[in-house]
Amino acid sequence: MKRLLPNLLASGDDDGVIKLWDPRKPDAVRQYTHHFDFISDFMWLDDKKQLVATSGDGSLSVMDVRSKKVEPFAQSEDQEDELLSIIPIKGGQKVVVGTQLGILSIFNRKSGWGDCVDRIPGHPQSIDALCAIPSHYPNAHSTILTGSSDGLLRAVQLLPTKLLGVVADHGEFPIERIAVDMGGEGRWVGSAGHEEMLKLTDLKEVFEDDDKEGSDGEAQSDEEGAGAVGEGPGSDEEEEEDKAAGVEAEVSAEPEGEDDEGEEAQEASGGEEEPVEQPRQRKRKKEQDPLNMAKRKKGKNTVEAEPTFFADL
Incomplete structure (x- = not known):
């Protein structure tokens, strides 16, 4: 059943x-008799004074209650599935229909009622x-x-899905009816199934929990990012302190007289190591000069050599 106007009901x-x-x-x-299977749900369009009905025969129909005709104003094609529920979205511009196969079919009122x-x-x-x-x-x-x-009673966002x-x-009991206290704050939603129980759920907690989880996730990521940035300098300072402590421990372990000489020797050797290695690398490059010369002589027909070299052969 559906209440349409103060003095008009539909069944x-x-x-x-x-x-x-x-x-x-x-x-x-x-009375309308254009459907041949059970009527599953009603939707009232107050702007057009039209009643939309879904049926188990796979079609929905639109009836203008102001007209005296017993034929529908419009009827959709066979959707090849039982239509079980209907509700408007997007300010009444579009209509969502629930089906037996678990598919939500969307109808656009501007495109007509012929097909989803x-x-x-x-x-x-x-x-x-x-x-x-x-x-x-x-x-x-x-x-x-x-x-x-x-x-299961789900909250689904459409377009995007x-x-x-x-x-x-x-549990295992199907849900037959859902209602929200629109007259109040819209906080409670009641759902009734095949069990002998009416469940009331706090919608405010459901949607606020989602918002809190999003904000908490962002806050945690920010904190983690800040911690990662803050750990860099702290770790460097700790490493420098550890190195300094290690040097002091080494110095304290050695005799006092040898500390200064050892440090000076280390500094001197450490300062001379880099310039000593560079000449060695250059000398190695010079040793490769004969090979380079041989490579350059490739492709020439004559080779300069002393006669004594062939005499020894």
Whole structure:
């Protein structure tokens, strides 16, 4: 059932019959019979005064309650899947439909009701219930709550698609209905399944925990970065202190008379080591000069040699 106007209600049965009721009258005001399978959910478009219904026959239909016709204003093509739930997003510009296969089908009102414009998989089982969240939550215009037959109540962000987390768990019992106290702060969400229990979950804690985790993660990364930067100079200073302590220990271990001479000898030898090594490298390069000369003479037809060299052969 769905309350449309103060004096207008809608009902859908297992045979696919949709009836409009006026509480002031004993009989139905109007009856629609274009669906041949059960009616699963209703959505009311207040701007157009239209009623949208989803059915197990794989199609959705739009009825204008101001018209006296018993035919729908529009009906979609067969989606080849049972349509179980429906809800508007993006300020009513787009519509999300939950299916038996766990796919969220998105309809664009500007493109018409003939076929969906996008299909979002991800739910392992059927999506039996959908619900919107209050506008003061982040990305409320594109975030919905989904109740699946796997017993999980999820918060899902659409366009772009992102699973925000699991809000409630009903175990092995399918979730049939979801409702948020829109009249209040929108803090509590109630979910009902096949078990004899109504679960109330604090939405504020769910979304605030996500925000805190994001901010805490950033703070921790900043602290880690600051610690890594601060450890560099500290480690250098510690190494210098350790080296100085080691030198002092070595000096204290040696006799006093030999300390100055040893240090002077080390400084002198240390200062002379670099210039001594350079000449040695240059001498080695000079030793390679004959080989270089031989390489340069490659390709010449004549070789200069003394006659005595051939006489010895």
